[in-house]
Amino acid sequence: RAAANMGEFSTDGFPMLGGMTWVNVFDPPDIGSGCFRGFGRSRASEATTRIPESCLGTWRVDVEWSGLREMVIHDRGIIWKGSYVVAEEVLVEDVTDDGANLRFTVFVPLNPNAWTDGPAPGIHESFDITIQARSWCSGVFKRQGDDERLLTVQGQRLMSDEERKRTMPTLVRTTSKDPERSCPVCLFGWEEDGVVQVETSCGHSFCFGCVVSVCNMTPPKDNGECPICRKEVSMDSLRRVTRR
Numbered sequence: 001r002a003a004a005n006m007g008e009f010s011t012d013g014f015p016m017l018g019g020m021t022w023v024n025v026f027d028p029p030d031i032g033s034g035c036f037r038g039f040g041r042s043r044a045s046e047a048t049t050r051i052p053e054s055c056l057g058t059w060r061v062d063v064e065w066s067g068l069r070e071m072v073i074h075d076r077g078i079i080w081k082g083s084y085v086v087a088e089e090v091l092v093e094d095v096t097d098d099g100a101n102l103r104f105t106v107f108v109p110l111n112p113n114a115w116t117d118g119p120a121p122g123i124h125e126s127f128d129i130t131i132q133a134r135s136w137c138s139g140v141f142k143r144q145g146d147d148e149r150l151l152t153v154q155g156q157r158l159m160s161d162e163e164r165k166r167t168m169p170t171l172v173r174t175t176s177k178d179p180e181r182s183c184p185v186c187l188f189g190w191e192e193d194g195v196v197q198v199e200t201s202c203g204h205s206f207c208f209g210c211v212v213s214v215c216n217m218t219p220p221k222d223n224g225e226c227p228i229c230r231k232e233v234s235m236d237s238l239r240r241v242t243r244r
Helices: 161-169 208-216
Strands: 005-007 015-017 056-063 067-074 079-082 083-086 091-093 101-108 124-134 136-143 151-157 168-173 197-199 205-207 224-225 232-234 241-242
Touching: 056 136, 067 224, 079 101, 079 161, 161 208, 197 208, 205 208, 208 224, 208 232
Parallel strands: 168 241
Antiparallel strands: 056 067, 056 151, 067 079, 079 083, 091 101, 101 124, 124 136, 136 151, 197 205, 197 241, 224 232
């Protein structure tokens, strides 16, 4: 076990430093204990250097009492609230073709310190989540200084832009019935390389990239306003336009 201030001990007799107990990385601690002890691995340990492919993507995570946030998981690490956790510091267990169990702790700098005693440069937050069916996750969450109870976590993987293009329904038009020959926002022609024409629920046509940009302007990122009529635009209601 790592050295710490020997004048201060947790309730189980292990030394503490700055409110955190230093524990053996091969003996994952319980984040529900009286003092905060988050999950994590030492980079020197024989840990995985990549997160399983079945867990990758952008996840919309709902932490109890904290609201919705995005968590990005890629093969070399996890991004949460702008902070980065490398794969070597993530405990990966129970790996299957459809998911895995991930346990990690992230230090969030300049976080509001309502859960800490006095000013703090940031706060530690810890997750124990299980990803299933490559599409949803659930588990528990613990924040440093909040010793009341574990909070529940639920999340869903967001579709990538390429997945949306492949799965959206198709609308077939004849060229003569197409009201525009180009996207009214970026002015790229429908026949240009890489341009995917889509129609919104209000009947206006744009290139897919411009609809993504409109929706990214305001959360949630899968909804926005039509640049022409200002009606609501939903990524889920788009139809891909093909011509004959």
